[in-house]
Amino acid sequence: MIPVAIAPIFFAFEKDFVSSLRCIPMVVRYKLDTCGIKLKLPEWLKLTIADKARLAEQPCYTTAEINQYRLDLIELVHARCQHQVSELGEVDAVWEYLGDVPTEVQQKAIEWECSPLTVQQWLQLDILQRFALVKLSRSGHEGKNFPRAIQEFFGSK
Numbered sequence: 001m002i003p004v005a006i007a008p009i010f011f012a013f014e015k016d017f018v019s020s021l022r023c024i025p026m027v028v029r030y031k032l033d034t035c036g037i038k039l040k041l042p043e044w045l046k047l048t049i050a051d052k053a054r055l056a057e058q059p060c061y062t063t064a065e066i067n068q069y070r071l072d073l074i075e076l077v078h079a080r081c082q083h084q085v086s087e088l089g090e091v092d093a094v095w096e097y098l099g100d101v102p103t104e105v106q107q108k109a110i111e112w113e114c115s116p117l118t119v120q121q122w123l124q125l126d127i128l129q130r131f132a133l134v135k136l137s138r139s140g141h142e143g144k145n146f147p148r149a150i151q152e153f154f155g156s157k
Contacts, residue, residue, distance in 0.1 A: 010056070011132060013148035021052040026132045028052075031060040033131075035070035038086040039077070046080045108137040112147045121154065129153050 010018045010025050017023040024032075024044050032039050044052070055076075060069040077085045101122045109116050122130070133153075136146040 009128070011149065012152045013145045021049060021056075025056060026135065027128060028055050029135060030128055030131045031055070031058075031069055032073075033088065034060050035066050035073065036088045037070060037073055038088040039073070040086070043077055043081050043085075047076065048080075051076055051080070102134055102137070104137040105133050108133075108143075108146050109150065112143070112150075114147055114150045125153060 009027060014023075014025050018025060022045070024039065024041065028039075047055075055073070058069055058072065059065040074085050077083070100119060101117045105122075106116050108114075125133070129149075132149055133146070136143075136149055
């Protein structure tokens with residue numbers, strides 16, 4: 001199943017790095033997962049601001065767009081970093097989490113003393129918001145953005 005299109009937006013919880021694009025924003029992370037490429041931060045940092053903005057704005061939703069995004073990214077990384085991109089292994093499709101809130105999201109909510117999400121709240125989120133909460137729930141992500149995302153999406157902690 002191919003997810004519905006989402007606008008190339010940046011979240012408010014990303015505001016501390018969006019102006020410089022020093023970190024990979026969620027909208028780009030979503031597209032990377034969609035096209036099956038792992039882009040490492042050192043590679044991201046070698047891209048120009050124009051490259052980064054294009055990756056955020058370029059459509060990556062239909063099969064043709066996903067394939068084009070992938071090809072463009074492969075060429076871009078090769079041009080800027082002089083090596084091949086890394087392939088991403090199997091990725092959980094966040095848009096498939098429709099029946100229940102993922103356990104990792106609920107556990108992170110408890111860890112940050114946020115109210116657990118109801119299925120109704122989860123289903124009210126768009127795909128990119130669900131993706132962000134799942135990514136922010138995983139180890140290796142800066143935890144402080146999870147409660148910021150909850151605040152942004154629901155207006156409360």
